[in-house]
Amino acid sequence: MKLSLLGSGNVRGCPVYGCDCPACQRAILDPSKARLLCSAMLEVNGQQIIIDASHPQLQTRFPAGSIDAILLTHFHMDHVQALFELRWGLCDAIPVYHPDDPLGCDDLFKHPGILDFQPALAAMQTFQLANISVTPLALNHSKPTLGYLFSSEKGRIAYLTDTLGIPDKSWQQLLRRAPKYVVIDCSTSPLHSSSNHNNLNDVLELAHALPDSTWVLTHIGHDLDEYLMQHPKCLPSNVLVGHDELCLSL
Amino acid sequence: MKLSLLGSGNVRGCPVYGCDCPACQRAILDPSKARLLCSAMLEVNGQQIIIDASHPQLQTRFPAGSIDAILLTHFHMDHVQALFELRWGLCDAIPVYHPDDPLGCDDLFKHPGILDFQPALAAMQTFQLANISVTPLALNHSKPTLGYLFSSEKGRIAYLTDTLGIPDKSWQQLLRRAPKYVVIDCSTSPLHSSSNHNNLNDVLELAHALPDSTWVLTHIGHDLDEYLMQHPKCLPSNVLVGHDELCLSL
Numbered sequence: 001m002k003l004s005l006l007g008s009g010n011v012r013g014c015p016v017y018g019c020d021c022p023a024c025q026r027a028i029l030d031p032s033k034a035r036l037l038c039s040a041m042l043e044v045n046g047q048q049i050i051i052d053a054s055h056p057q058l059q060t061r062f063p064a065g066s067i068d069a070i071l072l073t074h075f076h077m078d079h080v081q082a083l084f085e086l087r088w089g090l091c092d093a094i095p096v097y098h099p100d101d102p103l104g105c106d107d108l109f110k111h112p113g114i115l116d117f118q119p120a121l122a123a124m125q126t127f128q129l130a131n132i133s134v135t136p137l138a139l140n141h142s143k144p145t146l147g148y149l150f151s152s153e154k155g156r157i158a159y160l161t162d163t164l165g166i167p168d169k170s171w172q173q174l175l176r177r178a179p180k181y182v183v184i185d186c187s188t189s190p191l192h193s194s195s196n197h198n199n200l201n202d203v204l205e206l207a208h209a210l211p212d213s214t215w216v217l218t219h220i221g222h223d224l225d226e227y228l229m230q231h232p233k234c235l236p237s238n239v240l241v242g243h244d245e246l247c248l249s250l
Numbered sequence: 251m252k253l254s255l256l257g258s259g260n261v262r263g264c265p266v267y268g269c270d271c272p273a274c275q276r277a278i279l280d281p282s283k284a285r286l287l288c289s290a291m292l293e294v295n296g297q298q299i300i301i302d303a304s305h306p307q308l309q310t311r312f313p314a315g316s317i318d319a320i321l322l323t324h325f326h327m328d329h330v331q332a333l334f335e336l337r338w339g340l341c342d343a344i345p346v347y348h349p350d351d352p353l354g355c356d357d358l359f360k361h362p363g364i365l366d367f368q369p370a371l372a373a374m375q376t377f378q379l380a381n382i383s384v385t386p387l388a389l390n391h392s393k394p395t396l397g398y399l400f401s402s403e404k405g406r407i408a409y410l411t412d413t414l415g416i417p418d419k420s421w422q423q424l425l426r427r428a429p430k431y432v433v434i435d436c437s438t439s440p441l442h443s444s445s446n447h448n449n450l451n452d453v454l455e456l457a458h459a460l461p462d463s464t465w466v467l468t469h470i471g472h473d474l475d476e477y478l479m480q481h482p483k484c485l486p487s488n489v490l491v492g493h494d495e496l497c498l499s500l
């Protein structure tokens with residue numbers, strides 16, 4: 001089982017359009033430091049599952065027939081924008097799993113094209129996908145949002161974005177199942193806080209409480225990148241800064 | 251005054267994801283035949299005005315500070331999708347002109363960021379932009395949609411998409427002002443018809459009735475491209491097939 005971050009940036013990406021902060025300037029000079037909008041891919045048992053659809057070259061990177069399923073965390077535009085063109089493809093339908101959000105985004109439900117929207121998922125109702133178990137975990141965000149816990153015989157990976165904190169039932173599940181990796185929304189430095197997203201302190205608290213997991217930061221904003229440039233040693237050993245194309249293998 | 255097509259494709263673009271028709275195969279082998287989603291740029295009097303916002307590299311192509319205004323034809327996703335990331339830029343606000351559509355698209359009006367949405371435009375109410383006259387022209391589409399007639403002392407260019415036919419008042423305006431170029435929605439071959447878009451026969455009729463203008467096809471679907479491959483001589487001399495990066499200068 002391999003989880004790859006296709007993008008590790010927040011809604012603004014990095015470099016932010018027009019920003020001259022040190023993190024954005026670094027990303028312009030060194031594209032390996034740039035961050036696309038947040039999305040990921042899970043490869044397991046010969047199947048490719050896209051987690052959120054924001055990659056700007058999704059159709060080129062994943063030719064028709066290569067996407068076995070799409071898992072959506074929520075229907076904010078920065079997580080679904082690539083679906084609007086993908087849906088008009090001429091190929092087999094792609095099953096799309098998603099939280100219970102009757103509005104979806106714009107006219108996706110009205111004109112799904114090749115997107116085969118499945119019945120809404122419910123938190124904690126584990127289902128099988130590509131011969132592994134997937135447990136949706138409720139998150140705290142401004143839209144109905146689910147994280148996912150992937151369990152194969154090799155171990156477990158949790159993917160949790162967008163969220164502020166982790167609701168108790170989801171947290172109990174993480175404690176019980178002890179994932180090797182927890183990929184987690186960490187949008188801002190400790191200098192900022194949000195009602196919808198973790199900042200670094202929020203994540204460090206979680207990581208401290210579940211120390212045997214490796215916590216991988218994603219949905220990273222430019223101010224967190226700048227903070228990490230200024231505080232290169234601020235992270236404990238079980239916290240890793242995610243980057244585009246980072247692969248986590250079990 | 252120079253109008254450049256940034257994209258000349260319909261909602262599917264070309265190649266269509268997963269399509270193996272001759273037009274899509276040609277576009278894969280020869281990227282100069284590919285079509286991005288429909289949008290354009292007007293350069294006049296030292297200013298750059300974007301017409302619709304669907305270019306996939308809009309932020310790279312137009313660095314912060316280089317977009318003087320955005321003109322929207324309508325709020326379908328294939329015409330506004332690039333605004334969702336652009337809006338979170340950190341730079342001066344960009345005035346956005348648009349038809350009267352109180353819903354806009356998704357949460358653009360609720361979270362405009364740097365997009366400075368102007369009061370809705372009304373058809374036939376000419377206004378000044380970059381020291382030229384811009385006349386919004388009502389079009390026939392499934393959302394409130396405006397075309398634009400640009401008039402400088404060098405002459406006139408009309409940009410009319412998305413539309414089926416041209417409503418009478420807009421048509422009278424074209425007859426009276428005789429644009430040098432009319433860029434027009436021509437989504438499909440004569441083998442298909444739509445309630446929202448012109449097919450080639452619809453456009454040929456219009457071009458016949460206004461023969462002194464050069465009619466430039468845009469918003470082109472793959473089936474029209476295939477038809478044109480099979481019927482290379484089907485167009486009268488005042489009808490031109492648009493392509494990405496085509497420049498029309500006055």
Ligand SMILES: [Mn+2]
Pocket residue numbers: 010011038076078079162219
């Ligand atoms: Mn997000």
Ligand SMILES: [Mn+2]
Pocket residue numbers: 074076141162
């Ligand atoms: Mn979100």
Ligand SMILES: [Mn+2]
Pocket residue numbers: 260261288326328329412469
């Ligand atoms: Mn369109």
Ligand SMILES: [Mn+2]
Pocket residue numbers: 324326391412
């Ligand atoms: Mn349209």
Ligand SMILES: [Zn+2]
Pocket residue numbers: 016019020021022023024025222223
């Ligand atoms: Zn920045």
Ligand SMILES: [Zn+2]
Pocket residue numbers: 266269270271272273274275472473
């Ligand atoms: Zn095709």
